[in-house]
Amino acid sequence: MDISLKSVEYRYQANTPFERLAISDVSIDIPSGTYLALIGHTGSGKSTVLQHLNALLQPTEGTVLIGSQEIKAHQKNKNLKAVRQKVGIVFQFPEHQLFEETVEKDIIFGPMNFGVSESEAKRRARVALKQVGLGEEILEKSPFDLSGGQMRRVAIAGVLAMGPDVIVLDEPTAGLDPRGRKEIMDMFYSLHKERGLSTILVTHSMEDAARYADQIVIMQQGRVAKKGTPEEIFSETAELIQMGLDVPEVVRFQLKLEEKLGSKLDKIYLSIEELSAAVSERLKRGVRS
Numbered sequence: 613m614d615i616s617l618k619s620v621e622y623r624y625q626a627n628t629p630f631e632r633l634a635i636s637d638v639s640i641d642i643p644s645g646t647y648l649a650l651i652g653h654t655g656s657g658k659s660t661v662l663q664h665l666n667a668l669l670q671p672t673e674g675t676v677l678i679g680s681q682e683i684k685a686h687q688k689n690k691n692l693k694a695v696r697q698k699v700g701i702v703f704q705f706p707e708h709q710l711f712e713e714t715v716e717k718d719i720i721f722g723p724m725n726f727g728v729s730e731s732e733a734k735r736r737a738r739v740a741l742k743q744v745g746l747g748e749e750i751l752e753k754s755p756f757d758l759s760g761g762q763m764r765r766v767a768i769a770g771v772l773a774m775g776p777d778v779i780v781l782d783e784p785t786a787g788l789d790p791r792g793r794k795e796i797m798d799m800f801y802s803l804h805k806e807r808g809l810s811t812i813l814v815t816h817s818m819e820d821a822a823r824y825a826d827q828i829v830i831m832q833q834g835r836v837a838k839k840g841t842p843e844e845i846f847s848e849t850a851e852l853i854q855m856g857l858d859v860p861e862v863v864r865f866q867l868k869l870e871e872k873l874g875s876k877l878d879k880i881y882l883s884i885e886e887l888s889a890a891v892s893e894r895l896k897r898g899v900r901s
């Protein structure tokens with residue numbers, strides 16, 4: 613399912629004395645099957661954008677297209693249930709939303725809420741548990757008897773059991789140790805590759821963006837500052853520095869890029885100008901060849 617934001621603006625508490633412009637003129641195309649990373653500093657508008665992806669927020673100006681559903685500013689939009697089912701959001705610390713007495717009840721809650729029969733929801737719960745790397749033996753356990761990492765996986769299974777075409781991840785690894793982080797990120801990458809699930813990752817990590825995404829969007833003060841493939845974004849290193857990224861971060865990004873491309877850049881460039889020139893040169897020669 614394709615998603616498209618066209619010149620979207622969003623104001624919190626619009627038309628009140630507390631009105632606050634959060635994003636403006638945001639246009640992003642997310643064709644079906646894309647892995648897109650949305651990055652930017654705190655307050656740059658990432659969470660506001662992500663809540664437009666399944667119509668939790670509706671634009672105060674502009675249009676959001678989610679599959680065939682058009683969501684326009686100044687227009688009452690009915691029947692958003694199908695959209696919410698097809699675009700699953702994994703919020704930060706999703707385990708905080710677990711509340712049922714068993715893992716199974718927690719996972720089937722979402723699908724049943726969308727009208728899926730109990731037997732089908734239970735079947736989906738088993739499949740989703742497997743997808744997140746957990747065994748059926750925990751179905752009857754209380755989610756609160758599980759480890760933090762397992763609880764998070766159960767919460768993710770609840771989103772997967774809805775059968776989404778698109779999954780939106782808001783800092784899905786926040787608070788996990790490095791091993792747990794890599795496991796969860798690799799799991800989402802496999803789901804993306806194997807099931808063709810469009811994936812939108814909201815992250816502060818340039819490394820994760822470089823490692824997993826085909827497309828990167830950088831948000832800055834409520835606007836899209838830059839978008840492109842990791843290679844395109846990286847080719848203008850000086851610009852990244854201006855956006856507030858520091859040298860070690862750029863060097864780490866360079867290393868991730870090498871890992872992803874499976875080939876070495878000519879050397880580690882510690883001068884930004886040198887690095888920028890070298891990467892541009894590489895791109896001209898065709899870095900993927």
Ligand SMILES: Nc1ncnc2c1ncn2[C@@H]1O[C@H](COP(=O)(O)OP(=O)(O)OP(=O)(O)O)[C@@H](O)[C@H]1O
Pocket residue numbers: 624625632633634635652653654655656657658659660661
């Ligand atoms: N509920 C709200 N009411 C009023 N203003 C808000 C609300 N939520 C966010 N904002 C403002 O909108 C702007 C964008 O915030 P948003 O949460 O989208 O940024 P973000 O990039 O996701 O930040 P973070 O990385 O900290 O999650 C900020 O200026 C923020 O203060």
